[in-house]
Amino acid sequence: xxxxxxxxxxxxxxxxxxxxxxxxxxxxxxxxxxxxxxxxxxxxxxxxxxxxxxxxxxxxxxxxxxxxxxxxxxxxxxxxxxxxxxxxxxxxxxxxxxxxxxxxxxxxxxxxxxxxxxxxxxxxxxxxxxxxxxxxxxxxxxxxxxxxxxxxxxxxxxxxxxxxxxxxxxxxxxxxxxxxxxxxxxxxxxxxxxxxxxxxxxxxxxxxxxxxxxxxxxxxxxxxxxxxxxxxxxxxxxxxxxxxxxxxxxxx
Amino acid sequence: xxxxxxxxxxxxxxxxxxxxxxxxxxxxxxxxxxxxxxxxxxxxxxxxxxxxxxxxxxxxxxxxxxxxxxxxxxxxxxxxxxxxxxxxxxxxxxxxxxxxxxxxxxxxxxxxxxxxxxxxxxxxxxxxxxxxxxxxxxxxxxxxxxxxxxxxxxxxxxxxxxxxxxxxxxxxxxxxxxxxxxxxxxxxxxxxxxxxxxxxxxxxxxxxxxxxxxxxxxxxxxxxxxxxxxxxxxxxxxxxxx
Numbered sequence: 001x002x003x004x005x006x007x008x009x010x011x012x013x014x015x016x017x018x019x020x021x022x023x024x025x026x027x028x029x030x031x032x033x034x035x036x037x038x039x040x041x042x043x044x045x046x047x048x049x050x051x052x053x054x055x056x057x058x059x060x061x062x063x064x065x066x067x068x069x070x071x072x073x074x075x076x077x078x079x080x081x082x083x084x085x086x087x088x089x090x091x092x093x094x095x096x097x098x099x100x101x102x103x104x105x106x107x108x109x110x111x112x113x114x115x116x117x118x119x120x121x122x123x124x125x126x127x128x129x130x131x132x133x134x135x136x137x138x139x140x141x142x143x144x145x146x147x148x149x150x151x152x153x154x155x156x157x158x159x160x161x162x163x164x165x166x167x168x169x170x171x172x173x174x175x176x177x178x179x180x181x182x183x184x185x186x187x188x189x190x191x192x193x194x195x196x197x198x199x200x201x202x203x204x205x206x207x208x209x210x211x212x213x214x215x216x217x218x219x220x221x222x223x224x225x226x227x228x229x230x231x232x233x234x235x236x237x238x239x240x241x242x243x244x245x246x247x248x249x250x251x252x
Numbered sequence: 253x254x255x256x257x258x259x260x261x262x263x264x265x266x267x268x269x270x271x272x273x274x275x276x277x278x279x280x281x282x283x284x285x286x287x288x289x290x291x292x293x294x295x296x297x298x299x300x301x302x303x304x305x306x307x308x309x310x311x312x313x314x315x316x317x318x319x320x321x322x323x324x325x326x327x328x329x330x331x332x333x334x335x336x337x338x339x340x341x342x343x344x345x346x347x348x349x350x351x352x353x354x355x356x357x358x359x360x361x362x363x364x365x366x367x368x369x370x371x372x373x374x375x376x377x378x379x380x381x382x383x384x385x386x387x388x389x390x391x392x393x394x395x396x397x398x399x400x401x402x403x404x405x406x407x408x409x410x411x412x413x414x415x416x417x418x419x420x421x422x423x424x425x426x427x428x429x430x431x432x433x434x435x436x437x438x439x440x441x442x443x444x445x446x447x448x449x450x451x452x453x454x455x456x457x458x459x460x461x462x463x464x465x466x467x468x469x470x471x472x473x474x475x476x477x478x479x480x481x482x483x484x485x486x487x488x489x490x491x492x493x494x
Contacts, residue, residue, distance in 0.1 A: 057369050059362040061333050068337050069303050085368050105361040106368065112492050118368035143289035153293035156280075189300035198304045202333045204362060205373070 046148040046213045047186055048241035049200070050223035051122055053248070055207035058083055058120035060102035062199035062208070067103070069187065069198040076100045078173050080184040081124035081199050086251060088117045094250050121251055122207065124199070125150060125171035125184035126232060126240030133163035133172060133183075142181065148213070148241060149186045157181055168233050169240075186210070213241070303337035306330075310338060313346060317394055324395035325374075334358070334393065352393075359387045365418040372411040375418055404437060412489050419490040429453050429488065454482045 040046050066081050067074060083102030087095050087109065099106065102120075109115065131150050134142050141157035144150055157180035164172045164181055175182040187197035191210075195201070200208045211220025220243075227245035233252060234240075244251075285291025310331040311318035321327055332338050335350045353359075356378070365375040382390070390399050405426045406413040416422060426432070435443040451473065457463035459473035471477075477485060 054370055057362055057373055058366065061361070065304060065332070065337075087368070105364070106366060108365070109367055115367060119370075120368055140283070140288045140290070143287055145294060146286055151293065151297055153290050153296075155296070156290055156293065185297060187302075188297045190302050190304075192298040193302055195302055195304075195306050201304055201306060202330050204329050204333060205370075206328060 040214060041146045041148065042214075044146065044214070045191075047191065047210065048127070048148070048213045048220050048243060049124075049186065049197075050209035050211070050220050050227070050229075050243045050245065052207050052209075052223075052227070052245045053119060053121055053251075054246040055205045056083070056120040056122055057205050057207075058085060058102060058106050059204060060105050061202045061204065062122060063101045063103040065198045065202040066184075069190075070185075072182075073176050075176070078176065078182075080171075080182075081122060084121045084123060086117075086119055086121060086248065087115060088248070088250060090114045090116050117248065119248065121244075121247070122199075123169070123171070123232075124242065125167075125186075126169055126238065126242045127184075127186060129239035129241065130237060132166040132168065132236075132238060136162040136166040138162065142183075145188070147188075147191070149188055150183065151185055151188060152181060152183055154178060154180050154182070168236055168238065301339070303339050304330075304332050305337075305339045305342050307332075309342060313342075320392075321394045324397065326394065326396055354386060354388060356387055359391075359393075371415055374414060377418055377422075380422075405432075408440065416489040420492050421489065448483075449481075451477075451482055454488075 060083055062081055063079065063083060066072065066079075070080060072078050072080055079101045081101075082098055083106075084096050084098045085102075085106055087097075089095075091114070106120075109118070127148060127150050129144065129148070131142075131144060134144055134150060137143075138160065139156060139158055141153045142150060142163055143153070154175075159174070159179045159181070161174065161181065164174065172181050172183045174180070187195070187199075190197055196210050197208075200210045209219045209223045211218035211223070213220060215221060223245065224243055227243075229243045229245060230247040230251075231240050232242070232244065280290050280292065282291035283289065286294070307330045314331075317331075321329070321331075334353055338350065341348055341350055360378055363375055365377045369375060387393075391397070409426075413426075416424075429448065430445045432445045433443045436445060455473050457466075457468050459471050459476075464470055482488075
């Protein structure tokens with residue numbers, strides 16, 4: 001005994017069904033809004049770093065201190081921060097090098113001629129607000145902390161390396177002993193103790209500045225106001241929070 | 253209701269209970285406390301001990317050193333840049349030895365001449381600057397002021413002098429090119445050295461018998477550079493740069 005469904009009834013039921021379809025959508029949207037509204041950690045600290053490329057002397061003391069402080073393997077290829085040397089030649093060729101991350105300084109350039117411009121660029125995790133590494137993590141082992149820092153839960157990581165692949169800045173590495181992903185934390189443990197990140201602490205030329213984005217009177221806010229700011233790979237929309245001043249256009 | 257529907261319903265109910273049970277078993281308690289992660293891991297991260305104590309900490313016991321360094325060229329250097337992480341040293345009340353880098357190579361990490369460093373940063377050519385001697389024989393690491401002041405011009409034209417000191421013109425004194433009234437050093441703006449207007453300054457060495465005899469790089473002064481002054485293309489204090 002099949003009930004006959006005429007057109008009128010069909011449309012009636014369709015219309016009745018609609019609110020129940022919209023309901024979950026609305027719920028999802030409202031949670032998403034809540035998430036983004038609380039994102040900047042209203043009333044608390046939200047950290048960013050300023051890097052003045054013109055001040056960097058390429059001594060590599062930040063790289064060394066970072067490895068000491070955070071117990072990063074001394075072998076090459078494991079870096080939470082590193083320094084790159086850019087050389088722009090007169091014929092337009094650009095070369096980038098970072099011998100052992102710059103931890104032992106840089107050797108003099110062999111050629112004395114044909115160089116138009118050369119400078120050092122300190123690099124580190126950009127602590128993106130829309131971090132690709134967080135998005136790809138299948139288990140929630142990496143996340144954006146309330147303070148705006150992308151952290152790793154080393155006890156929860158399954159070592160799948162997705163995040164290492166996803167990071168456009170090459171800022172992550174596999175911890176050689178624990179076999180989990182590892183990265184810069186802006187020295188979260190130091191910030192929580194009221195100390196500055198160690199790379200900022202040891203920089204002899206004050207090329208790095210750490211500060212609270214939320215505060216009008218933080219050194220970072222001042223840095224961002226008085227300098228023209230560039231972001232690395234801004235086109236990727238990852239919303240990085242490492243702000244570069246005096247950056248040459250060739251740096252990516 | 254048909255029997256099979258009842259059984260199916262039962263299976264679904266059991267499956268749901270099992271899922272919920274397993275979920276609460278596997279998902280840590282503090283997950284979702286702040287977001288899609290273990291809230292506890294924030295505390296784990298914050299609990300990590302700091303090894304560098306920070307610039308201010310050392311001065312509590314080494315007052316004299318802080319005084320010295322704070323009024324020296326090295327005032328912006330953290331003690332721990334040279335002496336290594338100091339938290340343990342502080343906790344032990346100074347009972348462990350702190351390393352002190354005495355070799356030339358350490359100072360040269362910052363001070364060896366590299367084109368890539370910012371102009372004006374004090375740099376020396378390791379091969380020319382007192383080779384074979386340790387830096388701290390002449391410069392106190394905490395107050396590296398050079399033992400005697402260099403040329404007088406440097407006192408006021410530091411950036412130019414630093415640039416020239418590592419250039420191919422390093423050995424030329426300022427007076428080779430500039431004729432300076434001695435009164436300029438006392439009342440500089442009232443006695444400005446005259447502006448250099450002719451190629452003669454450079455041609456002397458770079459196009460002529462005097463320079464040729466010494467084997468300096470030569471140009472044809474009538475064609476090279478056309479009608480421009482040499483320093484509209486070359487930096488006189490840093491000739492190899494463009």
